[in-house]
Amino acid sequence: MSRKPELSFWQIWNMCFGFLGIQFGFALQNANVSRIFQTLGANVNDIPILWVAAPLTGLIVQPIIGHYSDRTWNRLGRRRPYFLAGAILATLALLAMPNSPALWVAAGLLWIMDASFNVSMEPFRAFVGDQLPEHQRPLGFSMQSVFIGVGAVVASLMPWMLTKAGFSNVAPDGAIPDTVKYAFYAGGLMLMGTVLWTVLSTREYPPEQLRDFDDAAEPLPIDSSRAWRPGLLLLAVGLLVLLAIRHFGLEKELYVLAGGLLAFGALFAWLAFSHSQGMLRQVMGDLYSMPDAMRRLAIVQFFSWFALFAMWIFTTPAVTAVQFGSSDPHSVAYNTGANWVGVLMGAYNGFAALAAIVIPLLVRRIGLRWSHLVNLWLGGAGLLSFLFIRDPDWLLLSMVGVGVAWASILSLPYAMLSDNLPAQKMGVYMGIFNFFIVIPQLMAASVLGLLLRLCFHNQPIYALGLGGASLLLAGLFTLRVREPAPACA
Secondary structure, eight states, X not given: OOOOOOOOHHHHHHHHHHHHHHHHHHHHHHHHHHHHHHHTTOOGGGHHHHHTHHHHHHHHHHHXXXXXXXXXXXXXXXXXXXXXXXXXXXXXXXXXXGGOSSHHHHHHHHHHHHHHHXXXXXXXXXXXXXXXXXGGHHHHHHHHHHHXXXXXXHHHHHHHHXXXXXXXXXXXXTOOOHHHHHHHHHHHHHHHHHHHHHHHHOOOOOHHHHHHHOOOXXXXXXXXXXXXXXXXXXXXXXXXXXXHHHHHTOOTTHHHHHHHHHHHHHHHHHHHHOOOOSHHHHHHHHHHXXXXXHHHHHHHHHHHHHHHHHHHHHHHXXXXXXXXXXXXXXXXXXXXXXXXXXXXXXHHHHHHHHHHHHHHHHHHHHHHHHHHHHHHHHHHHHHHGGGTOXXXXXXXXXXXXXXXXXXXXXXHHHHHHGGGSOGGGHHHHHHHHTHHHHHHHHHHHHHHHHHHHHHSTTOTHHHHHHHHHHHHHHHHHHTTSOOOOGGGO
């Protein structure tokens, strides 16, 4: 076995630079899609189900891309073909989204756009594992976090900056303001340019050389004969949810939850009896036999990403209604508040970029688990403070905590997991890890509307409070995750 050579700072910079453009587009989506939906006539209670496309595409796309990118080798390499294909599709979707003539078109474009982001994003995580020796991987993930923060800051501020530059921030009924249009156009150019930079300025090790670097033993065959047990449980719970929806006339969003439970239940039951050697069985087998650390982190990720999705969906309707006093998407107050939400989204990403520099120092002092707990609790306090703050300027202080939590969520779970991923399945396990990002988002899209109606009189500000409580729980569950070996911490 040979040792994987170290890369220079600028080589690592080049391999991570494409993440700047991906996050630029992703941040535009998070900060503005609810605004576009409302402008095109969506009711605030319909926003979660319209957003369901985003996590659902990640659930489907990322493990498939991970599986195939583990097995790809052509003139562009192993991961880079997926960077480029995803960037082209996402750029076209970004250019089209602000010109949507109807709500259903915008919802479809969100589906395409998020799927394209996922095609590019998943291989970038595996790219770090492929290219860097173990002791340099923390630097690679940290640099990705910095680019995520910088890209998100600029993208989130774009409509606000364009307003200051004199572009129109209001539009006739059913039309998208120029500030949002030109922000999306800039996002398309940024995404395509940065991903091209990474594709053209980097190289990849061929499969035989990667095998030579890897000293891990061949993985043992997966015994999935008992997979019918979780499958049966999921099927039963899915049927109960389906019956409850029909009997009590509950929100249609819950069909997403019931459908997901039934689908995974059927797949696990099929896994127990199938003799297929295809992609689906291999991905489901890896999911069933995933490392224990990933199982424990799954709970942490569930509550973390439930909170984040609640924030992304409901910050615009919450802040415009409470801190700016308007729920009319065609009013000056609403659009001023929506622009301020863009500033807030940019602020928490800016704070995250700074926190990404400080978090490694905190880890050295108190370890990975306690660092993640502290950071998540700061984020929880930040989201809970939205319930009490009425001056929108003070919400910037709330975003300090959210930014620290965001930086931690993007890095420390990967650090806690890194010792437990087999190198030969780096791509597929990164994709499977995304399940525990996507499933809570589907849960949020399914149940938040119901919770707001039944418990909080349809006031979206309380979705942010639920998100804050969810981050506090995520911090507690972090203590169940074992620290990796000191050499890799």
